[in-house]
Amino acid sequence: MEIVIGKGEKAVVVSLKGRMDAVTAPELEKQINGFIKEGESCFVINFENLEYISSAGLRVVLVIAKKLKPVNGQMLISNLKGVVKEVFEISGFTSLLQIYETEEEALKQM
Template sequence: MEIQVRKEGSATIVAVSGKMDAVTAPDYEQRLRELLDQGAKTFVNDFSNLVYISSAGLRSILATAKALKSQDGALLFAGIKGPVKDVFEISGFGSLFQLHDTLDSALKSIG
C-alpha cells in the first residue's frame, strides 16, 4: 500500500494505492491521525488505485471517521471501484460515507 498526500484548497487529498489489509491498514490510520493532529479536517480519500480492502481497512476508516466527527471534520471517498466498492456496499459503508465517482466531483462537493 502507498499513500500520497496533497492539499487542494481546504481539502487534504489522500491517494491510497495497492492493498489495505490487516498488515497495512494501521499505516493508513496513523497517517490520517497525524494529518488530523496537524489541523487537517476535510479529507478526500482517492481510492481509484486501491485494489483491495479488508475489514481491517474498514475499521481504520471508521476509527478515523469517528475521530473526525468529534472535530466537525469530513471524510469523503472518490474513485472507489471493483472489489473495494463491493466490500463498501456489502458492509454498509456505501451509505455511511459520501462516495464520488471522481476526485473532481468530490472536490466540487466541498466547494
C-alpha cells in the same frame, strides 16, 4: 500499500494504491492522525488504485470518520471500483459515508 498525500486548499487528498489489509491499514491511520493533530479536518480519499480492502481496512476508514465527527470534519471517498466497491457495498459503508464517483466531484462538496 502506497499512500500519496496532496495538500489542497480545501482538503487533504489521500490517494491509495495497492492493498489495504491488517498489515498495511495502520499506516493510513497513523498518517491521517498526524494531519488531524496538525488541525486538518477535511479529507478526500481516492481509492482509484486500491485493489483490495479487508475488514481491517474498513475499520481504519470508520475510525477516521468517527474521529472527524466531533471536530466537524469531513472525509469524502472517491473512485471506488471493483472488489473494493463491492466490499463497501456489502458492508453497508456506502450508505454510512459520503461517496463520489470522482475526486473532482468530492472536492466540489468541500
